[in-house]
Amino acid sequence: MAWISLGVLVLHVGLSWLSIVKLEMGLVGAAISLDFSWWLMVICQLIYVFTCCKDSWTGFSWLAFTDLIGFIGLSLASAVMLCLEYWCYMVLILLAGLLKNPEIQVDAASICMSVEGWLFMIPLGFIAASSVRVSNELGAGRPKAAKFSVAVMVSMSLIIESTFVILILTTRKVFPALFTNNKLVMAEASDLAVLLSLSIILCSVQPVLSGVAIGAGWQSKVAYVNIATYYLVGLPLGVLLGFKLPFGLQGIWSGVILGIALQTIVLVIMTLRTDWEKEAILAKLRVSSWGISTDKLSNGCS
Incomplete structure (x- = not known):
């Protein structure tokens, strides 16, 4: 691949x-x-x-339509969960266009979003890894391995992203020059470096836990968490700080970061309170209902 x-x-x-x-x-x-x-x-x-x-892959089969409603439910919940996260950043760009000097604000926000988008590719890989690994380990009846894999992937993502944060803070006056030669835009992007770094740190943990949620089948729960943290807390607070109080783009982004922080805290609590033994039993029941031998699955995951 x-x-x-x-x-x-x-x-x-x-x-x-x-x-x-x-x-x-x-x-x-x-x-x-x-x-x-x-x-x-x-x-x-x-x-x-x-x-x-x-x-x-053994070819097309009518078995693909077995329990299709359940798969559609998980797929829709996953789509809603992820879209609510991504749309929050798009709303941030839209709100930046409503501030004074919108071209400078949008350009600076776009630079920071581009940097974060590049670095997000690393946690994005861990999303896929964590969702597959957790679901495989639970389906194979190995709850301790699933729990351990979560700790390993969160630690790896956090260490890698922290390295880039140090690089960004060290070059905060320089890195905007990669995107523009406009001094005003460069100055605004440099001022956003601290918020960018906080966002990157949070997004080194939050996506991995989202991958865990996908692997454990918690998509619906996390979708509700995203609505509450992003759209009932983060964005309204950002609007308040950015438009009612004199903080501008930094205020809007601060609100979004608070939403991400709250979501991350909730996901951490959900993960720590998870009964992995129970989740493994539920996963085995789902696998058995699809007519798959858990022994075969366990061998396939070894």
């Missing part, structure tokens, strides 16, 4: 240069190259699954 992504990325760089720079197609060229690359990645992954994953 990683090699497929790398190959498509290399091709995407060439296509982007050709369409944007050489053919001078601008944003239209960027959109075309991006669409082509995403479709190519999906097609290559499908070919890989159909040809190389003999143990997990």
Whole structure:
């Protein structure tokens, strides 16, 4: 999967240069190259699954529709849970456009969001790893292994992201120059470096715990947590600090960070209070209801 992504990325760089720079197609060229690359990645992954994953892919079957309602429920809950998180940052950009000097505010916020988006790719990988690992260990009846994997992945993500935070704080006056030569935008982005660092630290733990929630089947619960922490606390407080009080973009982002912090605290409490033995039993029951041998699953996860 990683090699497929790398190959498509290399091709995407060439296509982007050709369409944007050489053919001078601008944003239209960027959109075309991006669409082509995403479709190519999906097609290559499908070919890989159909040809190389003999143990997990045995062809199309009507069994795919077994307990479909349950899978749809989990999928919708996962979508709502993740969308509520991502949309919060999009709302932050929209609110920045309503401040004084909106071009400077939006540019500075976009720079910080870009940096965070790059660094978020690391916790994003841990989301996939934690959800798969936790679900596999619970399904195989190994609750202690599931609990231990959570601690390992949270620690790894926190250590890696903390290293980047140190780099950002050290170069806070310099890194905005990678995106712009506008002195006002650079100064505003530099002022946001501390908030950016706090956001990165929180997002090194929160996504991993979200992956744990997906693996344990807590999507619906976390969706409600996201509504409460982001949209009932974080964003309203950000609006208050940014528009009613003289804190501007820093105030808006401070509110969002508070929402992320509250969500992270709730997820940590949920994880610490989890009865992993009970979760393993529930996972075994679900696996058994799908007609899969837990011994076979355990061997497959070894």
